[in-house]
Amino acid sequence: MRPAPFRPLPSRPRPASTYVLGVFAALIAAFAATFVDAARLRAERAPHTQASIALTARLGLTDPVLMTEARYLRHPSQADLHAHFQDHPLAFDLFPGGSLLPPPRHAHLAQPSATAD
Amino acid sequence: MRTWLNRQRLLIEYTVAALGRRRARSLGLLLTYTAVVFVLASVMLFTHALRQEAARVLAHSPEVVLQHLVAGRHALIPADYLERIPRQRGVREMTPRLWGYFYDPVVQANYTFMATADAPPPGHILIGPAMARARGVAPGNLIAWRAYDGAVHTFTVAGILDAHSELMSADLVLLGEDDFRGFFNYPEGQYTDIAIAVRNPREVRNVATRLSEALPDARLILRDEVLRTYAALFDWRQGIVLAILSGALLAFALLAWDKASGLAAEERREIGILKAIGWETGDVLRMKFWEGALLSGTAFLSGYVLAHVHVFHLHGALFRPVLQGWAVLYPRFALPPEIDPLQVLTLALLTVLPYTVAVLVPCWRAATTDPDAVMRS
Structure with a gap:
């Protein structure tokens, strides 16, 4: 009896787990790549920080430019403690930035006479 | 396995x-x-x-900033105030600073004006990158502002500050002391505040406390407080x-x-x-x-x-x-x-x-x- 001719089995579709695990492995690689990217960007942007440091040291700047709507938002570290009413007696804090800003933290240095601040 | x-x-x-x-x-x-x-x-x-x-x-901002208070509000520091500061051991340098704010109605933005020793020549200013964008100006352009006394002052943009330092310089306008005083009608011999450098960084708080005792009408803002x-x-x-x-x-x-x-x-x-x-x-x-x-x-x-x-x-x-x-x-x-x-x-x-x-x-x-x-x- 002649053996039946060899017929290869139809190839099985690749299991879904292979794709899922492949995507998961790619995500892990992307996650690891963010740390490499962070190190690269840190090195690349170091001159930006140095430029800011040089300007700060040269001009004696005290605050970064994060909000410029009002003076107590532009320079929170230099503002009065009661800053939110300093523009007008009834001027409640009308700038949205004010709600994002806690009052400045001034040290309590020993002073012989009590001042408002 | x-x-x-x-x-x-x-x-x-x-x-x-x-x-x-x-x-x-x-x-x-x-x-x-x-x-x-x-x-x-x-x-x-x-x-x-x-x-x-x-x-x-x-961490590179002034170690101590001294503000003058009048009736509980920040006021200008007269020239003789510097002389009232006793010779403190530990104080390395005192630099009076001139700075202030200006509202530009054209773009409805607030700028920070600052007088510096190494400013461009009279009539010229250095401006921050965000301000240059807002006003659409380039080096060599002229900018005219109506100052608080009503007079129009025209400045030539001498340059734009390094865009890399924009976090600190976006809204800055740097100009000479005479231009600053002329623009704001700032009283001669008065300053906004004084930046103090201390010889020994560990002595900053002690020096500030001594200054605070000697000058009850002053408020001292330490770098540590700024950081905090x-x-x-x-x-x-x-x-x-x-x-x-x-x-x-x-x-x-x-x-x-x-x-x-x-x-x-x-x-x-x-x-x-x-x-x-x-x-x-x-x-x-x-x-x-x-x-x-x-x-x-x-x-x-x-x-x-x-x-x-x-x-x-x-x-x-x-x-x-x-x-x-x-x-x-x-x-x-x-x-x-x-x-x-x-x-x-x-x-x-x-x-x-x-x-x-x-x-x-x-x-x-x-x-x-x-x-x-x-x-x-």
Whole structure:
């Protein structure tokens, strides 16, 4: 009896787990790549920080430019403690930035006479 | 080992097929989960990088700034005030500073004017990059402002400050002392405040205390306080953003808990059938573990990677409206990434672990019950 001719089995579709695990492995690689990217960007942007440091040291700047709507938002570290009413007696804090800003933290240095601040 | 790996692969295969049968629900949960991780990671990365950058830069701000107070408000310091400051041991240098604000009605923006010793020649100014963008000016252009006394002053833009330092210089206008005094009608011999450099950094607080005792009408702002103010500011902001988000976070937690802990009748039946055809409790639990781990792991990894791109490549574009408020001038700054591994680990544990555990508990309860009872319930 002649053996039946060899017929290869139809190839099985690749299991879904292979794709899922492949995507998961790619995500892990992307996650690891963010740390490499962070190190690269840190090195690349170091001159930006140095430029800011040089300007700060040269001009004696005290605050970064994060909000410029009002003076107590532009320079929170230099503002009065009661800053939110300093523009007008009834001027409640009308700038949205004010709600994002806690009052400045001034040290309590020993002073012989009590001042408002 | 190979057998174990094969077994896990087959369990994952089954899990993926099971998730595929509930495609819409699984995909919806994955997208919401990813969005939540993205927002949390964005806030975390942005705040941490900004806090670190501010701390690095402000470490070079004046050690002490002395302000003069009159009736509890910041007032100008007269020239003789400097002479009233006793010769303090430890004070290395005292630099009177001239600076102030100017509202430009043309673009409705506030500028910070500052007189510097190395300013451009009279009639010329150096301006910050954000201001140059807002006014659309380039070096060599003329800018005219109506000063507070009503007179129009015209300046030539001598140059634009280094765009790399925009975080500190976006709204700055640097000019000579004479121009500054002329523009603001600033009284001769008076200054805005005094920057004090201290010889020994460890003596700053003692020197400030002695100055404060000698000058009761002065307020001294130490560099440490500036740094503390900003640390508090960024914590506060992070807290506020998280407080605003807390509603959405709680809603998501409820959704995830509901999805994870309450087994649908269909899933209970599925577990019952698996047990009836010979799956062990351990296999069912492993399968469910993979379901929770794959879903929450994918959400964490994609959310974090998207947050990294958002914060460090798109410069936190989604936070800009929150930070900018009503301000016209806003710096374009590229933050150097500062990643705190502990924060990332905390975020991973807080997002991946609870969901994975929440999936396992009800499944364990169903898997340890008699399959017949589970299928009938």
